[in-house]
Amino acid sequence: MSHPLPLNNQDNQESFVLNLGPQHPATHGVLRVKLTMDGEYIMHAEPVLGYIHRMHEKMGENRTWAQFMPNTGRMDYLSALSFNHGYAALVERAMGIEVPERAEYLRVITVELNRISSHLVWFGAFILDLGGFSPLLYAFDDREHILDLLESVTGSRLTYCYFRFGGLYNDIDENFVDGTREFIKTMRERLPMYHNLVTKNIILIKRLKDIGPIPKETIRKYGATGPVARGSGVDYDIRRNEPYSIYPEFDFDIPVYTECDSMARYMVRMDEIEQSMRIIEQALDKLPEGPVMAPKVPKILKPPKGDYYQAVESARGSLGMRAVSDGTNKAYRLKLRSPTFSNLSLFSEVSEGMLLPDALALMGSLDLVIPEIDR
Amino acid sequence: MDFSKLKERLTALALIEEVPAAPPAAPAKGEEEQPAAEPAAPVSRPAANDINYPARGFHFEVKVAADSVVAAATILDEEGFFLEAVTGVDWIKEKELEVVYDFTIWQPTCRVVVRTRLNREAPEVPTISEVCPGANWHERETHDFFGIKFSGHPDLTPLLLPEDADFHPLLKDFQV
Numbered sequence: 001m002s003h004p005l006p007l008n009n010q011d012n013q014e015s016f017v018l019n020l021g022p023q024h025p026a027t028h029g030v031l032r033v034k035l036t037m038d039g040e041y042i043m044h045a046e047p048v049l050g051y052i053h054r055m056h057e058k059m060g061e062n063r064t065w066a067q068f069m070p071n072t073g074r075m076d077y078l079s080a081l082s083f084n085h086g087y088a089a090l091v092e093r094a095m096g097i098e099v100p101e102r103a104e105y106l107r108v109i110t111v112e113l114n115r116i117s118s119h120l121v122w123f124g125a126f127i128l129d130l131g132g133f134s135p136l137l138y139a140f141d142d143r144e145h146i147l148d149l150l151e152s153v154t155g156s157r158l159t160y161c162y163f164r165f166g167g168l169y170n171d172i173d174e175n176f177v178d179g180t181r182e183f184i185k186t187m188r189e190r191l192p193m194y195h196n197l198v199t200k201n202i203i204l205i206k207r208l209k210d211i212g213p214i215p216k217e218t219i220r221k222y223g224a225t226g227p228v229a230r231g232s233g234v235d236y237d238i239r240r241n242e243p244y245s246i247y248p249e250f251d252f253d254i255p256v257y258t259e260c261d262s263m264a265r266y267m268v269r270m271d272e273i274e275q276s277m278r279i280i281e282q283a284l285d286k287l288p289e290g291p292v293m294a295p296k297v298p299k300i301l302k303p304p305k306g307d308y309y310q311a312v313e314s315a316r317g318s319l320g321m322r323a324v325s326d327g328t329n330k331a332y333r334l335k336l337r338s339p340t341f342s343n344l345s346l347f348s349e350v351s352e353g354m355l356l357p358d359a360l361a362l363m364g365s366l367d368l369v370i371p372e373i374d375r
Numbered sequence: 376m377d378f379s380k381l382k383e384r385l386t387a388l389a390l391i392e393e394v395p396a397a398p399p400a401a402p403a404k405g406e407e408e409q410p411a412a413e414p415a416a417p418v419s420r421p422a423a424n425d426i427n428y429p430a431r432g433f434h435f436e437v438k439v440a441a442d443s444v445v446a447a448a449t450i451l452d453e454e455g456f457f458l459e460a461v462t463g464v465d466w467i468k469e470k471e472l473e474v475v476y477d478f479t480i481w482q483p484t485c486r487v488v489v490r491t492r493l494n495r496e497a498p499e500v501p502t503i504s505e506v507c508p509g510a511n512w513h514e515r516e517t518h519d520f521f522g523i524k525f526s527g528h529p530d531l532t533p534l535l536l537p538e539d540a541d542f543h544p545l546l547k548d549f550q551v
Binding site for chain 1: 391429430431432433455457458459460462464465477479481482483484488499505508509511512513520522533534535536537545551
């Protein structure tokens, strides 16, 4: 519901400033939003960033190409493998390293598992924002299976550093394949339950339907990507539009909803869980034998002079990395383009005139991960 | 869809740069080749190039003067492109700061990079946030990290750095 009266930002004596965050459960981390309110309605919202800014880009210039790999797991803590993938693919592009087929398959499998776990955390936390507590417990239960699976191959549960230039740190074991198939079976039984309990819930529908509409043109003007864009009818997914790795070999759909509201963004992510499972199944079926590491990767990497760009689709949208190399063993410049940074930048415009609780539903539907915004 | 019209419009904005003449084995097209053995003079041409996508990850780059970035952004916006990121590179040896604008389009894939070089002592470039509202934060971030002034920008207060920050950490002479 939008504001019934025209807003007058200058002369309104009734307005007051409300601080949302930086320590607020609905902002999923330390994000502060400075709100100018007229009663329950937002006149102006200004996100204040930088509370967990760590200057990863400078660290990229101060350590060797390989030493930066652990950093990539520490930005988007919910889909760290996408950052691993983007960075590995960037350096492989610069160095012209070929990745063995088995490694590419395992990359896709683990990244898609990570995407599902990211969407599950978002699902639980989003419903929690809206006042429903128990779905979080179910979502974390399912996510636990993924974390166990990924821990067995990567060695860590959250801040993965699994990819190497030219392959992977570790091959999988037999338990991983069986465990993943078992997880997909369980998840397929759970998803209808989620839809019955949550998606069809009248309270959720009332909180999300027609709330926070983001027009397609706004998406483009702000460079929003990922499920946020696909909920506004933008059929754009790097995995298909700018294929990398071995995604072209798989048959999967890109869920697109044209309603533009928070419900559409919710549905995109719920559908993506199923699509990721389809990709994983196909990859497990076709998984070739062979090494997981390219045979001749130099110990000291010195990419030729020049700049290189690599985009991958993280759970939150188009993740871009730009490296400028001066031919030495360290990056001259490493730019990280995080998707949520652009996605959040439209919040100020879209939230104007909204009720505060609706704006929180909108914010939740953007799927924010603050360390990834702040870098 | 073919981007030749877009490339043509961007090329018209590009700076003219001198590049070494093509090696003698492959005579440059359209150029009058002198039979003399003396080394060929550098060729002047617009700094707009198609890029080998598999090797570099983008399709087209154009170098423009600082006062042409708004025109370049307007052309790209009209053609349906959106801004992915704005960033800087500190070329300290050349005493220049480069601003890099990454544009892309939903379909079909085409990544366009717009570059401009600024004087390192007084880096200033017009803001493109009027054309692409999404540039607002990207330019603020670039101002934080490099101290590049985006003239006409509505609010250049630090975005990611502390609110009283007076340093620019991505400059090469910034001591960690």
